[in-house]
Amino acid sequence: MEHAYDYVIVGAGMSADAAIKAIREGAPEASIALIGDEREAPYQRPPLSKDLWNGDTDDADIMLETERQDVDMYLDRSVKLVDRAAHGLRDSEGDLFRYKRLLIATGAEPNQLPIESDRVVHFRTHDDYRRLRELATEGQHVAVVGGGFIGCELAASLAGNGVKVSWLFPGEGPGAGRFPEGLSEFLTGYYRERGVQVMPGSRVSGGKETDHGVELTLEDERTLAVDAVVAGLGVTPRTELAEAAGLRVDDGIVVDARLRTQDPDIWAAGDVASFHAMDLGRRIRVEHENAAVSMGAHAGRAMRGEDAAYTELPFFYSDLFDLGYEAVGVLDTGLEVVEDWAEPYQKGVVYYLERGRVRGVLLWNVWEKVDAARQLIAMPGPFDAKSLKGRIDKG
Numbered sequence: 001m002e003h004a005y006d007y008v009i010v011g012a013g014m015s016a017d018a019a020i021k022a023i024r025e026g027a028p029e030a031s032i033a034l035i036g037d038e039r040e041a042p043y044q045r046p047p048l049s050k051d052l053w054n055g056d057t058d059d060a061d062i063m064l065e066t067e068r069q070d071v072d073m074y075l076d077r078s079v080k081l082v083d084r085a086a087h088g089l090r091d092s093e094g095d096l097f098r099y100k101r102l103l104i105a106t107g108a109e110p111n112q113l114p115i116e117s118d119r120v121v122h123f124r125t126h127d128d129y130r131r132l133r134e135l136a137t138e139g140q141h142v143a144v145v146g147g148g149f150i151g152c153e154l155a156a157s158l159a160g161n162g163v164k165v166s167w168l169f170p171g172e173g174p175g176a177g178r179f180p181e182g183l184s185e186f187l188t189g190y191y192r193e194r195g196v197q198v199m200p201g202s203r204v205s206g207g208k209e210t211d212h213g214v215e216l217t218l219e220d221e222r223t224l225a226v227d228a229v230v231a232g233l234g235v236t237p238r239t240e241l242a243e244a245a246g247l248r249v250d251d252g253i254v255v256d257a258r259l260r261t262q263d264p265d266i267w268a269a270g271d272v273a274s275f276h277a278m279d280l281g282r283r284i285r286v287e288h289e290n291a292a293v294s295m296g297a298h299a300g301r302a303m304r305g306e307d308a309a310y311t312e313l314p315f316f317y318s319d320l321f322d323l324g325y326e327a328v329g330v331l332d333t334g335l336e337v338v339e340d341w342a343e344p345y346q347k348g349v350v351y352y353l354e355r356g357r358v359r360g361v362l363l364w365n366v367w368e369k370v371d372a373a374r375q376l377i378a379m380p381g382p383f384d385a386k387s388l389k390g391r392i393d394k395g
């Protein structure tokens with residue numbers, strides 16, 4: 001079949017939803033198609049690892065209601081090819097879509113463990129959540145692999161639901177490399193107190209399915225038998241379409257200040273896009289909700305002709321049991337780290353400094369200070385520990 005649209009969006013995720021809403025706002029008559037390889041219309045991903053587990057929301061509430069925007073949705077099929085010269089796409093059903101303007105919002109895919117088993121979930125989608133719910137019932141033993149934000153959230157959510165959790169990661173503590181050492185150490189104890197078997201220094205090298213579950217093998221040859229495994233090992237941007245179409249890719253799809261690729265009719269947004277963050281003075285790719293939504297909306301407006309630069313510095317948030325944080329910019333303990341605690345590891349602000357400039361701010365249980373953090377990052381400085389402490393009200 002052949003279709004023709006004013007706007008075609010590839011990837012039915014959070015960025016796509018924001019783009020479609022922004023296009024529709026200024027172009028009520030335009031024809032819009034959305035093509036996505038998941039079975040479902042766009043939904044919010046962040047609740048998959050927290051709110052859906054603690055009862056703060058349910059499955060119906062996470063849907064973004066993109067269909068209200070009068071958009072033709074082609075789900076459960078993937079785009080295989082972009083033919084830029086013909087302004088056309090080919091999908092896995094063999095359909096051809098002609099576009100006037102195209103947005104690539106294909107997100108990122110989870111990195112994989114080298115284990116073949118449907119008891120191993122590489123956590124990203126609503127279906128992955130459903131599968132983990134089936135596997136991780138009360139009393140089951142589940143290995144959470146990965147010490148980043150997905151691992152931190154899932155270890156807390158599963159433990160909070162009566163699941164026996166072993167949490168494995170190669171670093172010295174949760175969030176190592178991002179959180180200051182003391183905070184990371186505190187988190188290890190905090191999770192242990194809540195019944196999680198925290199196993200730092202554990203790198204999974206392989207494993208196999210057994211009659212009763214999965215046996216993991218670690219690099220140091222230890223083994224661990226569990227009922228199921230959930231992995232949060234970071235993600236890889238889904239750039240393959242863009243690459244094959246000859247678009248510039250450098251970690252993510254390279255876009256300009258208007259979120260446009262080097263092709264004047266193709267934009268990219270969200271986890272898959274690499275953009276220049278003005279206030280950080282460098283190109284970055286952000287794998288977080290605020291970036292996905294604000295870039296999607298910006299790209300949508302740009303596609304219908306608004307001419308403005310994307311200047312937002314995205315923030316990130318997470319919840320771990322009853323702790324929570326927001327963060328802006330670069331969290332890297334390789335930078336100079338300035339800690340300003342109101343109460344150690346319960347409430348405080350951490351600044352990440354590079355040659356006197358603030359590059360990142362972690363707001364630990366400190367709320368409504370994201371804009372203050374952004375302003376600080378935009379300032380030329382120079383700053384040091386003395387001038388930073390107390391700069392953002394830590395409450």
Ligand SMILES: Cc1cc2nc3c(=O)[nH]c(=O)nc-3n(C[C@H](O)[C@H](O)[C@H](O)COP(=O)(O)OP(=O)(O)OC[C@H]3O[C@@H](n4cnc5c(N)ncnc54)[C@H](O)[C@@H]3O)c2cc1C
Binds near residue numbers: 045049078
């Ligand atoms: C479990 C979880 C918890 C999270 N929690 C937080 C949080 O607390 N705070 C925060 O800030 N961020 C969080 N995030 C990150 C946030 O959800 C992502 O940054 C955001 O979803 C990215 O949106 P996106 O539209 O760029 O990509 P996605 O939402 O990944 O959407 C991309 C879509 O494109 C589809 N696709 C890819 N290639 C093709 C193709 N060729 N054809 C058709 N379809 C294709 C994909 O299957 C996917 O459905 C979380 C993410 C996960 C997975």
